[in-house]
Amino acid sequence: MPHIASTPFDGQKPGTSGLRKQVKIFTQTHYLENFVQSLFDSVPELSGGLLVIGGDGRFYNDSAIQIILRMAAANGVAKCLVGQNGLLSTPAASCLIRKYGAQGGLILSASHNPGGPDGDFGIKFNGANGGPAPERVTNAIYARSQIITGYDIANAANIELGQIGHTQIGDMAVQIIDPVRDYADLLESLFDFGKIRAMIANGFTLTFDAMHAVTGPYAKEILQSRLGAPIGSVKNATPLPDFGGGHPDPNRVYAKELFETMFSKDAPDFGAASDGDGDRNIVLGKGVAIAPSDSLAIITANAHLAPAYQDGISGVARSMPTSRAADVVAKALGVPAFETPTGWKFFGNLLDSGQITICGEESAGTGSSHVREKDGLWAVLMWLNILAQRGQSMAEIQAQHFTKYGRHYYCRHDYEAIDSTLAAQIMADIDAALPRLIGRAFDDEIVSAADNFTYHDPVDGSSSDNQGLRILFKSGSRIVFRLSGTGTVGATLRIYLERYEADKTLLGLNTDKALTTLIEAAEIICQVKARSGKSKPDMIT
Ligand code: VG1
Ligand code: CO
Numbered sequence: 001m002p003h004i005a006s007t008p009f010d011g012q013k014p015g016t017s018g019l020r021k022q023v024k025i026f027t028q029t030h031y032l033e034n035f036v037q038s039l040f041d042s043v044p045e046l047s048g049g050l051l052v053i054g055g056d057g058r059f060y061n062d063s064a065i066q067i068i069l070r071m072a073a074a075n076g077v078a079k080c081l082v083g084q085n086g087l088l089s090t091p092a093a094s095c096l097i098r099k100y101g102a103q104g105g106l107i108l109s110a111s112h113n114p115g116g117p118d119g120d121f122g123i124k125f126n127g128a129n130g131g132p133a134p135e136r137v138t139n140a141i142y143a144r145s146q147i148i149t150g151y152d153i154a155n156a157a158n159i160e161l162g163q164i165g166h167t168q169i170g171d172m173a174v175q176i177i178d179p180v181r182d183y184a185d186l187l188e189s190l191f192d193f194g195k196i197r198a199m200i201a202n203g204f205t206l207t208f209d210a211m212h213a214v215t216g217p218y219a220k221e222i223l224q225s226r227l228g229a230p231i232g233s234v235k236n237a238t239p240l241p242d243f244g245g246g247h248p249d250p251n252r253v254y255a256k257e258l259f260e261t262m263f264s265k266d267a268p269d270f271g272a273a274s275d276g277d278g279d280r281n282i283v284l285g286k287g288v289a290i291a292p293s294d295s296l297a298i299i300t301a302n303a304h305l306a307p308a309y310q311d312g313i314s315g316v317a318r319s320m321p322t323s324r325a326a327d328v329v330a331k332a333l334g335v336p337a338f339e340t341p342t343g344w345k346f347f348g349n350l351l352d353s354g355q356i357t358i359c360g361e362e363s364a365g366t367g368s369s370h371v372r373e374k375d376g377l378w379a380v381l382m383w384l385n386i387l388a389q390r391g392q393s394m395a396e397i398q399a400q401h402f403t404k405y406g407r408h409y410y411c412r413h414d415y416e417a418i419d420s421t422l423a424a425q426i427m428a429d430i431d432a433a434l435p436r437l438i439g440r441a442f443d444d445e446i447v448s449a450a451d452n453f454t455y456h457d458p459v460d461g462s463s464s465d466n467q468g469l470r471i472l473f474k475s476g477s478r479i480v481f482r483l484s485g486t487g488t489v490g491a492t493l494r495i496y497l498e499r500y501e502a503d504k505t506l507l508g509l510n511t512d513k514a515l516t517t518l519i520e521a522a523e524i525i526c527q528v529k530a531r532s533g534k535s536k537p538d539m540i541t
Helices: 031-042 061-074 090-099 135-145 181-190 193-201 215-226 256-262 292-305 325-333 344-352 376-390 394-405 420-437 516-526 528-532
Strands: 003-005 019-022 050-055 079-087 104-108 120-126 150-152 165-169 172-177 206-209 270-273 282-285 288-290 316-319 337-340 358-361 365-368 407-418 445-452 469-473 478-483 491-501
Touching: 031 061, 031 120, 031 135, 031 150, 050 061, 050 090, 061 079, 061 104, 061 150, 061 165, 061 172, 079 090, 090 104, 090 120, 090 181, 090 376, 120 135, 181 215, 181 376, 193 376, 206 215, 206 256, 215 376, 256 270, 256 282, 256 288, 270 376, 282 376, 282 394, 288 292, 288 394, 292 316, 292 325, 292 358, 292 365, 292 376, 292 394, 292 407, 316 325, 316 344, 325 337, 325 394, 325 407, 337 344, 344 358, 344 365, 365 376, 376 394, 407 420, 407 528, 420 445, 420 469, 420 478, 420 491, 420 516, 420 528, 445 516, 478 516, 491 516, 516 528
Parallel strands: 050 079, 050 104, 079 172, 206 270, 316 337, 316 358
Antiparallel strands: 003 150, 019 120, 104 120, 165 172, 270 282, 282 288, 358 365, 407 491, 445 469, 469 478, 478 491
């Protein structure tokens, strides 16, 4: 097997979700190879093992897979399972790792980041539990990448990724598989497809926007073929290397068409979209968009309506910046609620040890113990199952939820691509000011506590510090400041704003108005507008 000499690259440090860089960085000679070799060197169980490989279909997906396959063969992997045409959604990859007992999986995706030659690329490593590698592993890969001297790669022709079947690279077996079937079967085993099918047959209407990303084939199979939604219910269903020039992030700005449809007078009963790699979801009803933190809470409160969860859930977890709406439901159900740092990898231990069944993030991620990733279509089916059982509209279900549990007004302001040094300085300045904030009033909001969030994993005892700056108010409101770990240009400052309202007469406010005091307080505390020269956030979700 040829050994190619190379020298380390700076910055091959996986962030919130894998190594994510601009395509022009990833395609430098030896760049991908160095990272993949660092991974094989750091995860010895892959030698002799089974590896799942697939991606979201973005530019460079298939070339990267060919390189990884030749390197896997040279590094002693016994067998690779590859999604046909190189496609696998993130939750489908997690499903396959678990179902076939693989030692791990490589998912080629930069998730919701734009694709194409001028866009982003990424690579995520998931372990044998099907979940994103914990920090212990990603730190080891990074350390290795900094001292690497070369990599092993087999001499072999490209594999035909479009052809389902068995082939071989040297001693390594390669099986190209249907990327959809196992995953669709898993979801069908969790939900009452008969009941959902009957609801659709009785005239319930839905639309799903796959945003020219990986979920198209999955949504067509599940929603149209298995559940009987009319052909055309799944829009933008063909995965394209540049996502059709779009930005596969299912929010009000990038999924504009879907939001317009759902707020029009002949809106269908249900609308949803997913992101580049199929792990995120946004769900909407006629004239109503459900905030992801609320969706997590509503799903937690109603999960027992779906067959797989009918005996109840063991607990729920949310990332720290996610609103505390799910905690209120957990309390009512008498199950524990956990608060973890941002990123799905932190849910893995809680799911593996059975302490939680459901988890989610404010960034449009929801999932359960069925896999070890957030799962966009799982959330869609959970909602459809709830709707089929309750026979009410999305708006009615949400309104009843708020009446019962109170409402957590919530939004996130992102300041994107700001100078990295400035962003670090802004965070350092807030951090230093935290002790002085306690007791300070911003209109009627009084700061009761302020800290830099450190997570202590209750399962393996590991600690992760510096996971976001929290400012808690006496009223129960919160402001959180955090720097993104998935961006590829400069730094993105995220400001998370939350206000709890139990007063039944105040449940229908406009979110921006409800959060005005907190939005103003956040700027006084961090001065991002003054310091970055931006007059408003680049993105509000
Ligand atoms: C963002 C989200 C986080 C999510 C992560 C990966 O991270 O905030 O909740 O887990 O993306 O999701 P950050 O560090 O940029 O805030 V995905 O769908 O991009 O794999
Ligand atoms: Co994603």
